Amino acid sequence: MSIEPTPAERCRDDFPLLRQTIDGRRIVYLDSAATSLTPRQVTDEMVRYYHEVGANIHRGKHFLSEQASDDFEAARARTAQFTGFLSSEVVFTANTTASINTVASGLGLTRDDVVLVPFDAHHSALLPWRRVADVRAIPVDRSGAVDLDRYAELLRARPAVVVLTHCSNVSGVYAPVAEMAAMAKEAGALTVVDAAQSAGHRRIGGENIDFLAFSAHKMLGPTGIGVLCGRHEHLQKLRPTALGGGVVDWVDAESHTIRKVPHSLEAGTPAIAEAYGLHAAIDYLSGIGFDELARHDAELADAMLCETLKRPHLRILGPSEPADRAAILSFAIDGVHNLKEIAKILSDSYGVLCRTGHLCAQPFVDRFTDDEVLRVSGYLYNDRDDIDVLFAALDDVLDYVRGQR
Numbered sequence: 001m002s003i004e005p006t007p008a009e010r011c012r013d014d015f016p017l018l019r020q021t022i023d024g025r026r027i028v029y030l031d032s033a034a035t036s037l038t039p040r041q042v043t044d045e046m047v048r049y050y051h052e053v054g055a056n057i058h059r060g061k062h063f064l065s066e067q068a069s070d071d072f073e074a075a076r077a078r079t080a081q082f083t084g085f086l087s088s089e090v091v092f093t094a095n096t097t098a099s100i101n102t103v104a105s106g107l108g109l110t111r112d113d114v115v116l117v118p119f120d121a122h123h124s125a126l127l128p129w130r131r132v133a134d135v136r137a138i139p140v141d142r143s144g145a146v147d148l149d150r151y152a153e154l155l156r157a158r159p160a161v162v163v164l165t166h167c168s169n170v171s172g173v174y175a176p177v178a179e180m181a182a183m184a185k186e187a188g189a190l191t192v193v194d195a196a197q198s199a200g201h202r203r204i205g206g207e208n209i210d211f212l213a214f215s216a217h218k219m220l221g222p223t224g225i226g227v228l229c230g231r232h233e234h235l236q237k238l239r240p241t242a243l244g245g246g247v248v249d250w251v252d253a254e255s256h257t258i259r260k261v262p263h264s265l266e267a268g269t270p271a272i273a274e275a276y277g278l279h280a281a282i283d284y285l286s287g288i289g290f291d292e293l294a295r296h297d298a299e300l301a302d303a304m305l306c307e308t309l310k311r312p313h314l315r316i317l318g319p320s321e322p323a324d325r326a327a328i329l330s331f332a333i334d335g336v337h338n339l340k341e342i343a344k345i346l347s348d349s350y351g352v353l354c355r356t357g358h359l360c361a362q363p364f365v366d367r368f369t370d371d372e373v374l375r376v377s378g379y380l381y382n383d384r385d386d387i388d389v390l391f392a393a394l395d396d397v398l399d400y401v402r403g404q405r
Helices: 007-014 040-053 063-083 096-106 123-130 148-157 177-186 272-288 290-309 339-350 362-368 384-403
Strands: 090-093 114-118 134-138 161-165 190-194 211-215 226-230 248-251 256-258 314-316 328-333 355-357 373-377
Touching: 007 272, 007 290, 040 063, 040 272, 063 090, 063 226, 063 272, 090 096, 096 123, 096 190, 096 211, 096 226, 114 123, 114 148, 123 134, 123 161, 123 190, 134 148, 148 177, 161 177, 177 190, 272 290, 290 314, 290 328, 290 384, 339 355, 339 373, 339 384
Parallel strands: 114 134, 114 161, 161 190, 190 211
Antiparallel strands: 090 226, 211 226, 248 256, 314 328, 328 373, 355 373
16 A cells, blocks of 8 residues: 655655755754745746846836736736735735734824734734734733633724734644634724734635735745735725835826725835745645645644653643644743754754744743743644654753753
């Protein structure tokens, strides 16, 4: 009986970086929650733009400009299909941070407007709202999961906006976004979903989501391009944060006319090659299938949790029992405060690459530990062997560190 190859076995050859070694050891890349690796299918499309097209978009009528414009809008249409929004509801930005800032700064909120933000939110989903509104945290329970009862109580304040994090970049736990968005709409709020950690792993979208933000670089795509999806009636209300080329239909000595959305929110020359890359990344992930991706994520998450629970000196941030989680897990290490040095040893001596710090979610991390944490995050190119290599290496490093005391 033949054994079906895992996603990692099927795709690893597509990622040239994984052929590299560090001090003779193969790279075990476990930092995909920060930035995923990029397959050659994506970089090939970006090179094709530079080598075969190269022109700017929507700026001229010559052959190459029209080719670039058509390809750019094809990327927009593919992104719309991927998210369930209309093409006219897809805005290309620089990243998730830029997408959320576009909404926060464009809605015309005041300090009298209440905005609810998850306590475990990434700083980029929190700070833009602090500048313009009365921000209140959606609490988490003792395990770090969202407290739905307290959330329901907060909705009685009739917030103008509810920000939801689909997947925590610290705990890896998925929030019940569909349920929470429905509750927010019943309270009369606009909903903004940060899907940075989920877009490349699960199907996204939903009728109660007004704005959706994510980045290409966390879903096998290039850096430098993000996505803001918004329902047409809400995008139209956003005040453009930048003006210039590309956002106007007419300019005379006294006035100007702004283009329709989404172009009114895309000032200047956009990330054209990156749009080619995003299109290719969506095609690549769709070819694998999101059911398969979700299943593989769950297997990696279970392996990470299992190995961590075997080691009492590792303190998990978030639920320690099985939960609906991505292949993201963060933990503090009892008696070890300099986790940056641990990460550096894991990298330089074992080829294992992961992340330390407060993970741009400092209020949440500080709730559970007074130290930094170490985060491991896998993706489709990782398998159980990678998890075993990580924990064997971590055991060696901690034995060495304790032996030096």
